[in-house]
Amino acid sequence: MATSGITRSATVSETAVFEFLLRQGDNALVLGHRLSEWCGVGPALEEDIALANTALDLIGQAKMWLESAVGEIDDSRSANDLAYLRDAWDFRNLLLVEVPNGDFGQTLLREFFFDAFQLPWLNALSQSSNQRIADIAAKAFKEASYHLERSAETVIALGDGTEQSHQRMSRALDYLWPYTGEMFVDDAIDTHIESVGIAPLPSSMRQAWNQTVDSVLSQAQLARPQSTFAHSGGRTGFRHTEHLGHLLAQMQVLQRSYPGATW
Amino acid sequence: MYAQLVKSEASAEDPIRLAEFQARIDRGEKIEPKDWMPAGYRKTLIRQIGQHAHSEIVGQLPEGNWITRAPTLERKANLLAKVQDEAGHGLYLYCAAETLGVSRDELFEMLHNGKMKYSSIFNYPTLTWADMGAVGWLVDGAAIMNQVPLQRTSYGPYARAMVRICKEESFHQRQGYHLLLHMMKGSEAQQRMCQDALNRMWFPALMMFGPSDKDSVHSAQSMAWKIKMNTNDELRQKFVDETVRQAEFLGLQIPDDALRWNESTGHYDFSEPDWDEFHDVISGNGPCNHERLEARKSAWNDGAWVREARMAHAMKNSERRLAAAE
Numbered sequence: 001m002a003t004s005g006i007t008r009s010a011t012v013s014e015t016a017v018f019e020f021l022l023r024q025g026d027n028a029l030v031l032g033h034r035l036s037e038w039c040g041v042g043p044a045l046e047e048d049i050a051l052a053n054t055a056l057d058l059i060g061q062a063k064m065w066l067e068s069a070v071g072e073i074d075d076s077r078s079a080n081d082l083a084y085l086r087d088a089w090d091f092r093n094l095l096l097v098e099v100p101n102g103d104f105g106q107t108l109l110r111e112f113f114f115d116a117f118q119l120p121w122l123n124a125l126s127q128s129s130n131q132r133i134a135d136i137a138a139k140a141f142k143e144a145s146y147h148l149e150r151s152a153e154t155v156i157a158l159g160d161g162t163e164q165s166h167q168r169m170s171r172a173l174d175y176l177w178p179y180t181g182e183m184f185v186d187d188a189i190d191t192h193i194e195s196v197g198i199a200p201l202p203s204s205m206r207q208a209w210n211q212t213v214d215s216v217l218s219q220a221q222l223a224r225p226q227s228t229f230a231h232s233g234g235r236t237g238f239r240h241t242e243h244l245g246h247l248l249a250q251m252q253v254l255q256r257s258y259p260g261a262t263w
Numbered sequence: 264m265y266a267q268l269v270k271s272e273a274s275a276e277d278p279i280r281l282a283e284f285q286a287r288i289d290r291g292e293k294i295e296p297k298d299w300m301p302a303g304y305r306k307t308l309i310r311q312i313g314q315h316a317h318s319e320i321v322g323q324l325p326e327g328n329w330i331t332r333a334p335t336l337e338r339k340a341n342l343l344a345k346v347q348d349e350a351g352h353g354l355y356l357y358c359a360a361e362t363l364g365v366s367r368d369e370l371f372e373m374l375h376n377g378k379m380k381y382s383s384i385f386n387y388p389t390l391t392w393a394d395m396g397a398v399g400w401l402v403d404g405a406a407i408m409n410q411v412p413l414q415r416t417s418y419g420p421y422a423r424a425m426v427r428i429c430k431e432e433s434f435h436q437r438q439g440y441h442l443l444l445h446m447m448k449g450s451e452a453q454q455r456m457c458q459d460a461l462n463r464m465w466f467p468a469l470m471m472f473g474p475s476d477k478d479s480v481h482s483a484q485s486m487a488w489k490i491k492m493n494t495n496d497e498l499r500q501k502f503v504d505e506t507v508r509q510a511e512f513l514g515l516q517i518p519d520d521a522l523r524w525n526e527s528t529g530h531y532d533f534s535e536p537d538w539d540e541f542h543d544v545i546s547g548n549g550p551c552n553h554e555r556l557e558a559r560k561s562a563w564n565d566g567a568w569v570r571e572a573r574m575a576h577a578m579k580n581s582e583r584r585l586a587a588a589e
């Protein structure tokens with residue numbers, strides 16, 4: 001298993017917590033980056049401002065998670081080093097958050113799928129045995145509840161709106177659905193994290209997520225896809241999509257081009 | 264030309280009402296949306312506020328160009344927040360314009376079909392990260408020079424929008440200046456980026472104050488109406504005087520050989536910008552006019568289905584509520 005270049009020999013538990021925190025931080029970072037791509041070109045000024053708000057919250061969350069990740073293993077790197085100097089295989093985000101934005105509807109549907117997971121997840125994490133994780137989660141939870149309110153409301157409006165918007169949302173649903181299953185796949189890190197009381201198993205979020213998703217999709221007049229197939233490989237870093245490399249090439253360009261410079 | 268148009272419109276008004284209106288302005292009263300106002304006053308304000316609003320939202324684009332390449336998490340968040348502020352400024356200003364009886368959609372349409380302009384500065388490209396500093400320092404800096412006096416403008420909603428906007432613009436300017444200050448303490452490559460940014464942006468920033476007073480066509484009536492508070496050349500001079508000192512502190516060279524302190528005037532002498540270039544840019548031939556306008560148009564067109572769907576959904580909802588109530 002890749003260890004994301006940990007600089008000293010960490011214990012099994014430290015490694016697991018580090019990986020766990022990268023998963024949280026990288027989800028927020030990559031999704032925040034994707035949303036920031038909308039800046040200035042949203043369908044209305046209000047949407048533009050709201051997307052930027054969500055992106056800002058996520059980038060702030062990413063910073064907190066990544067800072068605590070390096071704190072956990074006493075790593076000499078900074079949160080910025082993690083964000084700007086790791087290669088794609090060391091990223092631990094879900095594939096869902098790295099796929100391209102597509103149109104506004106697809107961006108918001110992806111946001112909704114993510115928010116519907118994050119809300120119960122951050123709620124559970126706010127009870128974590130690790131106080132730092134609990135604190136970050138409590139702050140992020142407040143932001144996530146606002147994000148979910150907005151993304152759910154938008155998905156409903158666009159699914160229900162016009163024939164064209166309904167068609168676009170159906171297509172987005174077909175595209176994104178196979179990327180949702182990865183959120184609920186437990187692995188050895190998750191089992192360890194659960195055993196020490198840091199977080200519940202991701203699979204235990206399934207029911208709450210299903211409830212939120214079923215309710216919103218039905219209000220949006222969208223049929224929940226039958227397929228249970230799930231792409232995976234993002235959370236473990238085993239196999240990202242082709243898209244992540246391009247995202248990082250852009251995001252990391254200055255740090256990579258001018259090694260050692262500060263900005 | 265436009266001044267004559269305005270004058271003829273003003274003179275078509277009832278002279279007694281016009282005199283009363285002017286007296287209110289001279290007493291420093293604010294004109295509010297429901298008050299009587301001359302057609303020319305309304306028209307001039309719509310043009311000015313609309314162009315200002317367009318500048319805010321087109322102004323999102325050159326800086327938006329670097330959000331995905333911002334070099335640290337903090338810089339990324341700062342830049343994103345800054346560009347989001349500009350969208351907010353656009354929103355306040357479109358709302359202020361709406362109080363004069365023109366809708367945001369109508370204003371957008373006039374932007375898209377070229378009937379309304381936006382500040383020429385946003386037709387220049389942002390080529391390095393130092394441009395994010397230079398835009399904040401110079402462009403927001405020039406905007407502040409223009410806008411601080413407008414907090415006292417005669418039209419109430421415009422003056423109030425300016426108060427909110429100016430606070431944020433001075434924050435943007437400081438942020439841009441500090442970005443450059445940090446880079447100037449860095450490597451040779453970083454210092455080179457800063458100087459290059461100033462070289463490209465200095466004269467375009469001076470153009471932001473508009474043509475020289477001797478060529479400015481609609482100043483007199485606007486000044487009497489307190490829609491315009493200072494002449495273009497006054498503001499340009501003030502900007503130069505302040506900026507030269509800041510450039511010195513940064514260790515940057517202003518790209519003007521004629522720049523020197525004039526003991527007798529108490530101001531800096533400086534070269535005029537190339538007004539031919541200015542006219543090229545405002546008539547559509549700046550380096551990025553095509554990109555900027557296309558970006559706005561495609562954002563608007565690509566977003567049409569979203570706006571339509573939201574309206575349709577709201578209608579369906581109210582029908583459903585009605586049906587349920589029956």
Ligand SMILES: [Fe+2]
Pocket residue numbers: 319348349352428432
């Ligand atoms: Fe602004």
Ligand SMILES: [Fe+2]
Pocket residue numbers: 349403431432435
């Ligand atoms: Fe600004």
